[in-house]
Amino acid sequence: MDNYFTVQTNFFGENTAAGLVERFGSPLYVxxxxxxxxxxxxxxxxxxxxxxxxxxxxxxxxxxEILKIARQxxxxxxxxxxxxxxxxxxxxxxxEEIFYISNNVSExxxxxxxxxxxxxxxxxxxxxxxYGRLNPGGKVAVRFNPGVGAGHHxxxxxxxxxTKFGINLDLVSEVKRILREYNLKLVGVNQHIGSLFMExxxxxxxxxxxxxxxxxxxxxxxxxxxxxxxxxYHKQEGQARLDLKELDQKLTPLITQWTQKYGxxxxxxxxxxxxxxxxxxxxxxxxxxVKQNYGITYVGTDLGFNVLARPVMYxxxxxxxxxxxxxxxxxxxxxxxxxxxxxxxxxxxxxxGRLLPAVEEGDILGIMDAGAYGYSMSSNYNNRLRPxxxxxxEDGSVAVIRRRDTLEDLMRNFV
Ligand SMILES: *Cc1c(COP(=O)(O)O)cnc(C)c1O
Numbered sequence: 001m002d003n004y005f006t007v008q009t010n011f012f013g014e015n016t017a018a019g020l021v022e023r024f025g026s027p028l029y030v031x032x033x034x035x036x037x038x039x040x041x042x043x044x045x046x047x048x049x050x051x052x053x054x055x056x057x058x059x060x061x062x063x064x065e066i067l068k069i070a071r072q073x074x075x076x077x078x079x080x081x082x083x084x085x086x087x088x089x090x091x092x093x094x095x096e097e098i099f100y101i102s103n104n105v106s107e108x109x110x111x112x113x114x115x116x117x118x119x120x121x122x123x124x125x126x127x128x129x130x131y132g133r134l135n136p137g138g139k140v141a142v143r144f145n146p147g148v149g150a151g152h153h154x155x156x157x158x159x160x161x162x163t164k165f166g167i168n169l170d171l172v173s174e175v176k177r178i179l180r181e182y183n184l185k186l187v188g189v190n191q192h193i194g195s196l197f198m199e200x201x202x203x204x205x206x207x208x209x210x211x212x213x214x215x216x217x218x219x220x221x222x223x224x225x226x227x228x229x230x231x232x233y234h235k236q237e238g239q240a241r242l243d244l245k246e247l248d249q250k251l252t253p254l255i256t257q258w259t260q261k262y263g264x265x266x267x268x269x270x271x272x273x274x275x276x277x278x279x280x281x282x283x284x285x286x287x288x289x290v291k292q293n294y295g296i297t298y299v300g301t302d303l304g305f306n307v308l309a310r311p312v313m314y315x316x317x318x319x320x321x322x323x324x325x326x327x328x329x330x331x332x333x334x335x336x337x338x339x340x341x342x343x344x345x346x347x348x349x350x351x352x353g354r355l356l357p358a359v360e361e362g363d364i365l366g367i368m369d370a371g372a373y374g375y376s377m378s379s380n381y382n383n384r385l386r387p388x389x390x391x392x393x394e395d396g397s398v399a400v401i402r403r404r405d406t407l408e409d410l411m412r413n414f415v
Contacts, residue, residue, distance in 0.1 A: 281371020
Protein backbone atom coordinates (compact mmCIF):
# COMPACT_ATOMS: atom_id res chain seq x y z
CA MET A 1 0.00 0.00 0.00
CA ASP A 2 1.17 3.48 -0.87
CA ASN A 3 2.15 5.23 2.33
CA TYR A 4 1.76 8.61 0.75
CA PHE A 5 2.53 10.60 3.88
CA THR A 6 5.41 8.66 5.29
CA VAL A 7 6.99 8.14 1.91
CA GLN A 8 6.35 11.43 0.20
CA THR A 9 6.39 13.96 2.98
CA ASN A 10 8.07 12.13 5.81
CA PHE A 11 5.09 12.90 7.98
CA PHE A 12 6.41 11.46 11.24
CA GLY A 13 9.96 12.74 10.78
CA GLU A 14 12.44 10.30 12.26
CA ASN A 15 9.73 8.75 14.39
CA THR A 16 7.55 5.77 13.61
CA ALA A 17 3.84 5.61 14.26
CA ALA A 18 4.43 2.80 16.76
CA GLY A 19 7.20 4.78 18.48
CA LEU A 20 4.93 7.81 18.88
CA VAL A 21 2.12 5.70 20.33
CA GLU A 22 4.55 4.05 22.69
CA ARG A 23 5.80 7.45 23.89
CA PHE A 24 2.56 9.41 23.98
CA GLY A 25 -0.22 6.83 24.20
CA SER A 26 -3.10 5.84 21.95
CA PRO A 27 -5.18 7.29 20.41
CA LEU A 28 -3.00 10.23 19.45
CA TYR A 29 -3.36 13.24 17.18
CA VAL A 30 -0.07 13.90 15.39
CA UNK A 31 0.48 17.15 13.49
CA UNK A 32 3.24 18.03 11.07
CA UNK A 33 4.49 21.63 11.27
CA UNK A 34 5.99 21.76 7.76
CA UNK A 35 2.70 20.73 6.15
CA UNK A 36 0.75 23.20 8.31
CA UNK A 37 3.01 26.07 7.27
CA UNK A 38 2.79 25.09 3.61
CA UNK A 39 -1.02 25.17 3.69
CA UNK A 40 -1.04 28.48 5.57
CA UNK A 41 1.15 30.01 2.87
CA UNK A 42 -1.03 28.68 0.07
CA UNK A 43 -4.09 30.34 1.59
CA UNK A 44 -2.30 33.56 2.62
CA UNK A 45 -1.24 33.94 -1.02
CA UNK A 46 -4.35 32.56 -2.70
CA UNK A 47 -5.47 35.71 -4.47
CA UNK A 48 -2.99 37.99 -6.23
CA UNK A 49 -5.16 41.08 -5.74
CA UNK A 50 -2.85 43.00 -3.38
CA UNK A 51 -5.15 43.99 -0.49
CA UNK A 52 -5.94 40.41 0.51
CA UNK A 53 -5.94 38.46 3.79
CA UNK A 54 -6.80 34.90 4.76
CA UNK A 55 -8.60 34.42 8.07
CA UNK A 56 -8.03 31.05 9.68
CA UNK A 57 -11.34 29.63 10.92
CA UNK A 58 -10.39 28.39 14.38
CA UNK A 59 -13.28 25.98 14.76
CA UNK A 60 -11.44 23.52 12.51
CA UNK A 61 -8.64 23.17 15.06
CA UNK A 62 -8.16 25.39 18.07
CA UNK A 63 -4.90 24.07 19.45
CA UNK A 64 -2.96 27.04 20.84
CA GLU A 65 0.31 26.03 19.20
CA ILE A 66 -1.35 25.63 15.80
CA LEU A 67 -2.93 29.06 16.19
CA LYS A 68 0.45 30.60 16.98
CA ILE A 69 1.94 29.07 13.85
CA ALA A 70 -0.99 30.28 11.71
CA ARG A 71 -0.48 33.78 13.09
CA GLN A 72 3.26 33.66 12.36
CA UNK A 73 2.35 32.79 8.80
CA UNK A 74 0.37 36.02 8.52
CA UNK A 75 -3.15 34.71 8.90
CA UNK A 76 -5.89 36.57 10.70
CA UNK A 77 -8.72 34.63 12.34
CA UNK A 78 -12.45 34.03 12.44
CA UNK A 79 -14.20 33.18 15.68
CA UNK A 80 -17.67 31.72 16.14
CA UNK A 81 -17.93 32.08 19.93
CA UNK A 82 -16.56 34.00 22.93
CA UNK A 83 -14.54 30.88 23.78
CA UNK A 84 -12.82 31.00 20.41
CA UNK A 85 -12.12 34.73 20.87
CA UNK A 86 -10.62 33.99 24.28
CA UNK A 87 -8.27 31.36 22.88
CA UNK A 88 -7.31 33.48 19.85
CA UNK A 89 -6.36 36.39 22.12
CA UNK A 90 -4.29 33.96 24.21
CA UNK A 91 -2.53 32.82 21.03
CA UNK A 92 -1.48 36.42 20.37
CA UNK A 93 -4.03 37.56 17.81
CA UNK A 94 -4.86 41.24 18.25
CA UNK A 95 -8.55 42.25 18.41
CA GLU A 96 -8.35 43.88 14.98
CA GLU A 97 -7.11 40.58 13.54
CA ILE A 98 -10.19 38.71 14.78
CA PHE A 99 -13.56 38.63 13.04
CA TYR A 100 -16.48 37.35 15.12
CA ILE A 101 -18.94 35.61 12.81
CA SER A 102 -21.83 35.40 15.21
CA ASN A 103 -24.96 33.32 14.85
CA ASN A 104 -27.96 33.63 17.20
CA VAL A 105 -25.90 34.97 20.09
CA SER A 106 -27.01 36.47 23.39
CA GLU A 107 -26.48 40.13 24.25
CA UNK A 108 -23.74 39.04 26.60
CA UNK A 109 -21.90 37.12 23.87
CA UNK A 110 -22.19 40.05 21.48
CA UNK A 111 -20.93 42.46 24.10
CA UNK A 112 -17.96 40.18 24.73
CA UNK A 113 -16.66 41.05 21.25
CA UNK A 114 -17.74 44.71 21.27
CA UNK A 115 -15.96 45.34 24.60
CA UNK A 116 -12.74 43.98 23.10
CA UNK A 117 -12.95 46.01 19.89
CA UNK A 118 -13.56 42.96 17.73
CA UNK A 119 -15.55 43.36 14.53
CA UNK A 120 -18.84 41.43 14.61
CA UNK A 121 -20.65 39.89 11.66
CA UNK A 122 -24.43 39.82 12.04
CA UNK A 123 -26.60 37.04 10.71
CA UNK A 124 -30.21 38.29 10.97
CA UNK A 125 -32.25 41.47 11.17
CA UNK A 126 -33.17 40.78 14.79
CA UNK A 127 -29.50 40.42 15.73
CA UNK A 128 -28.67 43.60 13.79
CA UNK A 129 -31.16 45.47 15.97
CA UNK A 130 -29.63 43.86 19.05
CA TYR A 131 -26.20 45.05 17.91
CA GLY A 132 -27.58 48.54 17.31
CA ARG A 133 -28.98 48.68 20.84
CA LEU A 134 -25.68 47.46 22.34
CA ASN A 135 -23.31 49.58 20.25
CA PRO A 136 -25.15 52.52 18.65
CA GLY A 137 -22.93 54.44 16.23
CA GLY A 138 -20.57 51.46 15.97
CA LYS A 139 -19.03 49.60 13.08
CA VAL A 140 -20.54 46.31 12.03
CA ALA A 141 -20.48 43.63 9.31
CA VAL A 142 -23.39 41.66 7.88
CA ARG A 143 -23.43 38.09 6.62
CA PHE A 144 -25.54 37.67 3.52
CA ASN A 145 -26.95 34.47 2.11
CA PRO A 146 -26.27 34.61 -1.63
CA GLY A 147 -28.97 32.04 -2.35
CA VAL A 148 -26.46 29.44 -3.58
CA GLY A 149 -24.72 26.86 -1.43
CA ALA A 150 -22.08 24.16 -1.84
CA GLY A 151 -20.57 21.35 0.19
CA HIS A 152 -19.82 17.68 0.59
CA HIS A 153 -22.87 16.89 2.73
CA UNK A 154 -26.25 18.48 3.36
CA UNK A 155 -25.12 19.35 6.90
CA UNK A 156 -22.24 21.53 5.71
CA UNK A 157 -24.04 23.54 3.05
CA UNK A 158 -24.22 26.92 4.76
CA UNK A 159 -25.95 29.12 2.22
CA UNK A 160 -28.76 28.72 -0.24
CA UNK A 161 -32.47 28.38 0.28
CA UNK A 162 -32.41 25.62 2.91
CA THR A 163 -30.05 26.83 5.62
CA LYS A 164 -30.34 28.97 8.73
CA PHE A 165 -27.43 31.23 7.80
CA GLY A 166 -27.18 34.81 6.62
CA ILE A 167 -29.58 37.57 5.67
CA ASN A 168 -31.49 37.14 2.42
CA LEU A 169 -30.41 39.41 -0.40
CA ASP A 170 -33.91 40.83 -0.77
CA LEU A 171 -33.62 42.36 2.70
CA VAL A 172 -30.89 44.87 1.79
CA SER A 173 -33.23 47.85 2.20
CA GLU A 174 -34.30 46.59 5.66
CA VAL A 175 -30.62 46.26 6.60
CA LYS A 176 -30.05 49.83 5.50
CA ARG A 177 -33.02 51.05 7.51
CA ILE A 178 -31.71 49.40 10.70
CA LEU A 179 -28.21 50.75 10.07
CA ARG A 180 -29.68 54.27 9.83
CA GLU A 181 -31.89 53.78 12.88
CA TYR A 182 -28.89 52.98 15.09
CA ASN A 183 -26.39 55.14 13.19
CA LEU A 184 -24.28 52.04 12.45
CA LYS A 185 -21.51 52.00 9.87
CA LEU A 186 -21.43 48.87 7.71
CA VAL A 187 -17.71 48.18 7.30
CA GLY A 188 -17.90 44.65 5.93
CA VAL A 189 -20.02 42.06 4.22
CA ASN A 190 -19.33 38.36 4.40
CA GLN A 191 -20.69 35.00 3.33
CA HIS A 192 -19.80 31.33 3.64
CA ILE A 193 -21.51 29.03 1.18
CA GLY A 194 -20.37 25.68 2.56
CA SER A 195 -17.53 23.31 3.18
CA LEU A 196 -15.24 21.18 1.07
CA PHE A 197 -15.65 22.22 -2.52
CA MET A 198 -13.09 20.61 -4.85
CA GLU A 199 -14.03 22.63 -7.88
CA UNK A 200 -14.31 26.40 -7.71
CA UNK A 201 -17.29 27.31 -9.88
CA UNK A 202 -19.96 27.63 -7.14
CA UNK A 203 -17.49 29.68 -5.09
CA UNK A 204 -16.79 32.00 -8.04
CA UNK A 205 -20.53 32.44 -8.60
CA UNK A 206 -21.04 33.27 -4.94
CA UNK A 207 -18.25 35.85 -5.15
CA UNK A 208 -20.01 37.57 -8.05
CA UNK A 209 -23.14 37.59 -5.92
CA UNK A 210 -21.55 39.09 -2.81
CA UNK A 211 -19.72 41.72 -4.83
CA UNK A 212 -22.96 42.88 -6.39
CA UNK A 213 -24.54 43.01 -2.93
CA UNK A 214 -21.51 44.86 -1.59
CA UNK A 215 -21.77 47.67 -4.12
CA UNK A 216 -25.10 48.66 -2.60
CA UNK A 217 -23.22 49.89 0.49
CA UNK A 218 -20.89 52.87 0.49
CA UNK A 219 -18.70 52.59 3.55
CA UNK A 220 -17.15 49.14 3.16
CA UNK A 221 -13.65 48.43 4.38
CA UNK A 222 -13.71 44.72 3.56
CA UNK A 223 -15.55 41.99 1.68
CA UNK A 224 -15.17 38.47 3.09
CA UNK A 225 -15.75 35.71 0.55
CA UNK A 226 -16.00 32.79 2.99
CA UNK A 227 -14.21 29.47 3.37
CA UNK A 228 -14.90 25.89 2.34
CA UNK A 229 -11.77 25.18 0.29
CA UNK A 230 -11.66 21.41 -0.05
CA UNK A 231 -8.80 18.99 0.41
CA UNK A 232 -8.49 15.59 -1.29
CA TYR A 233 -9.61 13.02 1.28
CA HIS A 234 -9.29 10.22 -1.31
CA LYS A 235 -5.56 10.43 -1.91
CA GLN A 236 -5.22 6.66 -2.04
CA GLU A 237 -7.39 6.79 -5.15
CA GLY A 238 -5.31 9.60 -6.60
CA GLN A 239 -7.89 12.36 -6.08
CA ALA A 240 -6.70 15.69 -7.50
CA ARG A 241 -6.18 18.81 -5.41
CA LEU A 242 -8.31 21.93 -5.65
CA ASP A 243 -6.77 24.08 -8.40
CA LEU A 244 -5.72 27.18 -6.48
CA LYS A 245 -4.12 28.87 -9.47
CA GLU A 246 -7.31 28.58 -11.45
CA LEU A 247 -9.28 30.07 -8.55
CA ASP A 248 -6.92 33.03 -8.45
CA GLN A 249 -7.17 33.48 -12.22
CA LYS A 250 -10.95 33.63 -11.94
CA LEU A 251 -11.20 35.69 -8.75
CA THR A 252 -8.54 38.36 -9.19
CA PRO A 253 -10.02 39.93 -12.37
CA LEU A 254 -13.51 39.91 -10.79
CA ILE A 255 -12.20 41.61 -7.67
CA THR A 256 -10.00 44.11 -9.50
CA GLN A 257 -12.84 45.20 -11.76
CA TRP A 258 -15.15 45.48 -8.81
CA THR A 259 -12.78 47.58 -6.69
CA GLN A 260 -12.21 49.93 -9.63
CA LYS A 261 -15.95 50.38 -9.95
CA TYR A 262 -16.34 50.77 -6.20
CA GLY A 263 -13.56 53.35 -6.23
CA UNK A 264 -11.59 51.90 -3.32
CA UNK A 265 -9.11 49.05 -2.84
CA UNK A 266 -11.30 47.32 -0.29
CA UNK A 267 -9.68 44.52 1.77
CA UNK A 268 -10.70 41.10 0.41
CA UNK A 269 -10.76 38.23 2.92
CA UNK A 270 -11.36 34.49 2.85
CA UNK A 271 -12.15 32.09 5.73
CA UNK A 272 -10.39 28.75 5.23
CA UNK A 273 -10.53 26.29 8.11
CA UNK A 274 -10.16 22.76 6.87
CA UNK A 275 -7.70 23.62 4.09
CA UNK A 276 -5.20 24.98 6.62
CA UNK A 277 -5.20 22.09 9.08
CA UNK A 278 -6.78 18.90 7.69
CA UNK A 279 -3.73 17.48 5.98
CA UNK A 280 -1.22 18.31 8.68
CA UNK A 281 -2.99 15.92 11.08
CA UNK A 282 -2.99 12.13 11.35
CA UNK A 283 -4.95 10.34 14.06
CA UNK A 284 -3.19 7.22 15.32
CA UNK A 285 -5.08 4.42 17.02
CA UNK A 286 -4.51 0.85 18.08
CA UNK A 287 -6.21 -2.36 16.97
CA UNK A 288 -7.45 -4.30 19.99
CA UNK A 289 -9.65 -6.93 18.36
CA VAL A 290 -10.39 -8.48 15.00
CA LYS A 291 -13.52 -10.56 14.64
CA GLN A 292 -16.15 -11.89 12.27
CA ASN A 293 -19.80 -11.11 12.91
CA TYR A 294 -22.09 -12.85 10.45
CA GLY A 295 -19.73 -12.47 7.55
CA ILE A 296 -18.37 -8.99 8.26
CA THR A 297 -14.82 -8.59 9.55
CA TYR A 298 -14.67 -5.95 12.25
CA VAL A 299 -11.42 -4.26 13.19
CA GLY A 300 -11.97 -3.03 16.76
CA THR A 301 -9.91 0.02 17.71
CA ASP A 302 -9.70 2.83 20.23
CA LEU A 303 -10.88 5.27 17.53
CA GLY A 304 -14.43 5.83 18.73
CA PHE A 305 -16.50 8.78 17.57
CA ASN A 306 -15.61 10.56 20.77
CA VAL A 307 -12.15 10.89 19.18
CA LEU A 308 -13.15 11.47 15.54
CA ALA A 309 -16.77 12.39 14.89
CA ARG A 310 -16.65 13.15 11.16
CA PRO A 311 -17.41 9.67 9.78
CA VAL A 312 -20.44 9.31 12.05
CA MET A 313 -21.66 12.88 11.66
CA TYR A 314 -21.18 13.39 7.91
CA UNK A 315 -20.41 9.90 6.51
CA UNK A 316 -16.94 11.29 5.87
CA UNK A 317 -14.21 9.28 4.24
CA UNK A 318 -10.70 9.21 5.68
CA UNK A 319 -7.95 7.21 4.05
CA UNK A 320 -6.46 4.68 6.46
CA UNK A 321 -2.89 3.45 6.67
CA UNK A 322 -1.80 0.34 8.54
CA UNK A 323 1.47 0.26 10.46
CA UNK A 324 2.26 -3.35 11.31
CA UNK A 325 3.26 -4.11 14.88
CA UNK A 326 5.77 -6.55 13.50
CA UNK A 327 7.25 -4.83 10.41
CA UNK A 328 8.78 -8.13 9.24
CA UNK A 329 5.22 -9.34 8.61
CA UNK A 330 4.64 -7.98 5.14
CA UNK A 331 1.06 -6.89 4.65
CA UNK A 332 0.63 -8.21 1.16
CA UNK A 333 -2.71 -9.81 1.82
CA UNK A 334 -5.71 -7.49 1.71
CA UNK A 335 -9.02 -7.90 3.44
CA UNK A 336 -12.32 -6.07 3.39
CA UNK A 337 -13.08 -4.79 6.88
CA UNK A 338 -15.27 -2.45 8.85
CA UNK A 339 -13.22 -0.34 11.24
CA UNK A 340 -15.04 0.47 14.47
CA UNK A 341 -14.33 2.18 17.77
CA UNK A 342 -14.91 1.32 21.42
CA UNK A 343 -18.05 3.36 22.10
CA UNK A 344 -21.29 1.61 23.02
CA UNK A 345 -23.22 2.60 19.91
CA UNK A 346 -23.65 0.48 16.81
CA UNK A 347 -23.11 3.63 14.72
CA UNK A 348 -19.56 3.89 16.04
CA UNK A 349 -17.95 3.21 12.66
CA UNK A 350 -14.80 4.82 11.29
CA UNK A 351 -14.92 3.12 7.88
CA UNK A 352 -17.26 0.56 6.35
CA GLY A 353 -16.28 -2.15 3.86
CA ARG A 354 -12.73 -0.88 3.48
CA LEU A 355 -9.97 -2.85 1.76
CA LEU A 356 -6.98 -2.82 4.10
CA PRO A 357 -3.74 -4.79 4.35
CA ALA A 358 -4.31 -7.71 6.73
CA VAL A 359 -4.70 -6.27 10.23
CA GLU A 360 -4.14 -7.94 13.58
CA GLU A 361 -4.19 -7.01 17.24
CA GLY A 362 -1.47 -4.54 18.19
CA ASP A 363 -1.21 -2.97 14.74
CA ILE A 364 -1.52 0.79 14.53
CA LEU A 365 -3.95 2.54 12.19
CA GLY A 366 -3.35 6.02 10.83
CA ILE A 367 -6.50 7.97 10.01
CA MET A 368 -5.33 10.42 7.39
CA ASP A 369 -6.26 14.08 6.96
CA ALA A 370 -7.69 14.26 10.47
CA GLY A 371 -6.32 17.67 11.47
CA ALA A 372 -9.56 19.55 10.79
CA TYR A 373 -12.74 18.93 12.78
CA GLY A 374 -10.92 16.08 14.50
CA TYR A 375 -9.84 17.04 17.98
CA SER A 376 -12.09 20.11 17.87
CA MET A 377 -15.18 17.88 17.64
CA SER A 378 -13.94 15.27 20.10
CA SER A 379 -15.74 14.69 23.37
CA ASN A 380 -15.74 12.75 26.62
CA TYR A 381 -18.71 10.60 25.59
CA ASN A 382 -18.68 7.27 27.46
CA ASN A 383 -16.37 9.10 29.86
CA ARG A 384 -13.48 8.43 27.57
CA LEU A 385 -10.42 10.61 27.79
CA ARG A 386 -9.73 12.91 24.87
CA PRO A 387 -6.35 12.10 23.31
CA UNK A 388 -3.11 14.03 23.46
CA UNK A 389 -1.94 16.14 20.53
CA UNK A 390 1.71 16.19 19.47
CA UNK A 391 3.53 18.27 16.88
CA UNK A 392 6.34 16.99 14.68
CA UNK A 393 8.48 20.11 14.34
CA GLU A 394 10.31 21.09 11.18
CA ASP A 395 13.53 19.85 12.77
CA GLY A 396 11.94 16.42 13.37
CA SER A 397 11.58 16.76 17.13
CA VAL A 398 8.20 16.00 18.69
CA ALA A 399 6.43 18.21 21.24
CA VAL A 400 3.27 17.56 23.21
CA ILE A 401 0.96 20.47 22.41
CA ARG A 402 -2.00 19.25 24.47
CA ARG A 403 -1.87 16.59 27.12
CA ARG A 404 -4.27 13.68 27.23
CA ASP A 405 -7.27 14.11 29.54
CA THR A 406 -6.91 12.51 32.93
CA LEU A 407 -9.55 10.81 35.05
CA GLU A 408 -9.50 13.91 37.27
CA ASP A 409 -10.57 15.99 34.25
CA LEU A 410 -13.77 13.94 34.18
CA MET A 411 -14.52 15.06 37.74
CA ARG A 412 -13.44 18.70 37.34
CA ASN A 413 -16.79 20.48 37.18
CA PHE A 414 -18.69 18.63 39.87
CA VAL A 415 -19.62 20.76 42.85
C1 LIG B 1 -16.85 26.59 9.35
C2 LIG B 1 -16.76 27.93 8.74
C3 LIG B 1 -15.67 28.26 7.93
C4 LIG B 1 -14.58 27.29 7.59
O1 LIG B 1 -15.05 26.27 6.77
P1 LIG B 1 -14.01 25.24 6.12
O2 LIG B 1 -14.86 24.33 5.33
O3 LIG B 1 -13.31 24.57 7.22
O4 LIG B 1 -13.09 26.05 5.26
C5 LIG B 1 -15.59 29.54 7.44
N1 LIG B 1 -16.55 30.47 7.71
C6 LIG B 1 -17.61 30.19 8.47
C7 LIG B 1 -18.61 31.23 8.74
C8 LIG B 1 -17.75 28.91 9.01
O5 LIG B 1 -18.82 28.64 9.77
